[in-house]
Amino acid sequence: MGGVVLVHGLYHQAGHFGVVAAGLRRVGVEVVVPELHRGSLREDTRVVQEAVDGFGVAPVVGHSYGGSVITGVRGAGHLVYLAAFVLDAGESAAGWGGGSAALREAVVAVGEEGATRGGGGATNRGGGATRLRPELAAGVLYGDCPAPLARRAVGLLREQGPGCGRGVPERQGWRTTPSTYVVCARDRAIDPGVQRRMAARCGEVREWPTGHSPFVGRPELVVGLVREVLAGLGERR
Structure with missing residues (x-):
């Protein structure tokens, strides 16, 4: 096929x-x-x-x-x-504005608990790697999914290097x-x-x-x- x-x-x-x-x-x-x-x-x-x-x-x-x-x-x-x-x-x-305010709030710099810096829709302005706060990512990315599926999806999320959201094709x-x-x-x-x-x-x-x-x-x-x-x-x- x-x-x-x-x-x-x-x-x-x-x-x-x-x-x-x-x-x-x-x-x-x-x-x-x-x-x-x-x-x-x-x-x-x-x-x-x-x-x-x-x-x-x-x-x-x-x-x-x-x-x-x-x-x-x-x-x-x-x-x-x-x-x-x-x-x-x-x-x-x-x-284009990148991600929503809710998604930006979920972004934290790796190693900085509680930070809420976000840029490019999904990376911080400080230039380092970021991750998503699990308790916020679930609602933003998988809010309409059954809870077991949302938990599994959150568990698969990875750290993200900086700058990709600012890339131009x-x-x-x-x-x-x-x-x-x-x-x-x-x-x-x-x-x-x-x-x-x-x-x-x-x-x-x-x-x-x-x-x-x-x-x-x-x-x-x-x-x-x-x-x-x-x-x-x-x-x-």
Whole structure:
């Protein structure tokens, strides 16, 4: 049935897409989830580009900051932005305001308990690594998810190096590649109004009644969308 590249956002890792990946593999879809946290948008884009090159023409799904990453990728068959940043020339996630005030409040410098510094939507202005306060991250990122799933997702969160949210993609793939934007209408991490403005750049827009992380709380929605996009790619070939 083909393959797909799933791209996580800041503080996240491949394991957050675990249920989605398993659901796709059960129906014959090959799945790659590159690990980001490479230190810059340029390096994160490079590792995703390697995954895309390994597949040939395949859909690429970017969540949150992952949208900044997939925007710079060449050769994707379809770009899916999941509550993600769709950036134009010279733009960054931080330039769009980054994350919400609630998300910024959850950000703390590594080793500084109780700090609430935030910049670029997900990194502090001091330039060091940051993490998310678990007691706040649960509500902001997974507030619509069943409690056991939210706890597991919070447990998977990683530290984040500085500056990625200020990165500017070197190209704008959405200009030439078919694209779909999914607005998460109950999102507390990236304002749905901001999402809708970015979504206007995509060829198709959908809206789901979910929070920021439907791959945790409603993985069947993500699996269904990927299968639909793959079917469409097959029809275009």
